[in-house]
Amino acid sequence: MKNRRDFLRNTLGLGASLAAAPRLFAAEQESGASMGMDMNLDHMSHGAQRNSRIVSVETPDVPQLSWRMDGNVKEFHLIAEPVKQEIFPGRIVDLWGYNGSAPGPTIQVNQGDRVRIIVDNHLPEATSMHWHGFEVPNEMDGAPGSSQDPIPPGGRFVYEFTLHQEGTYFYHSHMAMQEMVGMIGAFIMHPKEPYKPRADKDFAIIMQEYAILPNIQVPNSMNMEFNWLTFNGKAGPATTPLIVRHGERVRIRLINLGMDHHPIHLHGHQFVVTGTEAGRQPQSTWGPGNTVLVGVAQSRDVEFVANNPGDWMLHCHLPHHMMNQMSSMVGPMSRRRDGMPAGLDMERGMGMLRQGSATSEENGPSLGRGLGVGSPAEQTVSNSPLKAGNAMQHEDIPDVQPQGMQMSKPEVSKDANSVPGFPQDAFMEGPMMAMDQMVDKPENFGLRPGWSGFMAGMMTFVRVLPPDKYDQIMELRKKQEGNKPMKMDMPGMEHKHE
């Protein structure tokens, strides 16, 4: 970026390339129909004509929710249910989500649509669905106890409202602990009048965080320390890169519902924040940046012109959110240097309290945020039980070493163990953590060998590609789609759980 004028010209879209063929929302709906979805374009609120400049939002790794038209009502069907989800190669966890996915499938509607959402509860306990930021009648708000009775296990609640808003919204269970085990989904409202400047690519990413102890598949929703951080239900390097053609204008919609705020940083580009959880922001507010803080319960839309070719990281910049497993923070049990000290029971070993408070004289020093610094049972280095040059020892921790990892030796100096503080990243990221083959997919085609050893947690790429490379990946993607058995979640059809 040469100067501010260039920046404004590029980012505000004055002179941005419009050459790329857009994937149109209306056009996508037509192709959706050809895949067997019951869609009726005549009933689109605004008509294909008007929306022909609006691109459909992609949520990598998360399915789109199809709908059927009932008169002039767009009818969706969400099923709250337990799901088994592979958030990372070999790490299958028990989450709660919607229609087999956590986050739940993405809903896309047009401003002005009349929408009906049938919510079935297949959980073992009551739930309630909240439409976050929606200006709908109180009895449709999904606040359990105050606006409706909770939906009992096996029960159903039908929500119906007309949507006059536009922007990046989301739906989520209004039961706090359920929110923390996956129960959220994106709800995109496309504007009646297309946003200016128009975007060529439009992506949505939902951020979630889980505390999952080693050898356990169920997140601990009471824990405040999170060791698995995800974009759209995947931890890096299992996330799917956002594929962009050089010169395109890109919108990324970031949604956060968890216990932490996430500063999301993009490499190689400046962006402007164009929207919040309340819709489009006036253009006069768009200042340049490359990091946006997405607070809890917020969404932020950012836009930029992808004018700098390359594979650019997009990630949360909280250091602990750029890691996977984070085993050291769950105490001596996962460390295994000498095993867990005798007399230290399971709860203490995991850093759980049996008595007193976390700040008491007895517990305080050993239960600081993170690492158990000061605990006599703890070892002097914090990050890993490993010895320099002995990478294979890492299989002591089954969760971080699924089969198929590349396992080359990390480069460390001979005297590494004598250096206070060692190791920091030597065994957390680097060539030994690489698993390029295990996360192979069209969107990763052509990345530098070993790239996956340095991606973890809330991390993905924005790949700004020259036309030939871009077309190549699109071709690969098409081929892969063709090979997959069609998996559609069909509203109005027999659901697999029924």
Ligand SMILES: [Cu+2]
């Ligand atoms: Cu974060």
